[in-house]
Amino acid sequence: MHWLYLILAIAFETIGTTALKTSEGFTRLWPSLLTLACFFSALFLLSMVLKTLPVGVTYAIWSGLGIVLIATIGWIAFGQKLDLPAILGMALIVTGIVVMQVFSNSTGH
Known part of the structure; x- marks a missing residue:
């Protein structure tokens, strides 16, 4: 279940950051509220993941993953x-995540 929570946390953080861009410095109500709701949800889910991982x-x-998605x-x-260089850097980030998942004993799987 912790992996599902992590995926959802990443999704909420990504949506929240996108909404933050459209909030125009918290001057637009609905994007601002979406930003706050998504960031709260992302941090709550992240706190659940940290009980296990x-x-x-x-x-x-x-x-x-947030960097690559945003x-x-x-x-x-x-x-x-x-x-x-930006694309190569993001490819290295994804490669690093894959290496951690496949080869590391630190990931809790």
Whole structure:
């Protein structure tokens, strides 16, 4: 169940960060409320995950996937540019997460 909670926490954090961009500095009501609700949900779910998984591994997965997802959303939804070094860097982040999951005994699986 902790992996499902982690996936949901990442999803809420990603939605919250996207809404934060559209809130225009918390000057628009609905995107601001969505941001707060998503961040609260993400942190609550993350706290549930931390009952089972180590904090370092959990945070590495949460932040790493969040970076990749937000950069991808920025590229698709907001027209933000991703150059080759950015894409390579994100590929390294995903590779690091895969290496942790497949080869590390620290992930709690």
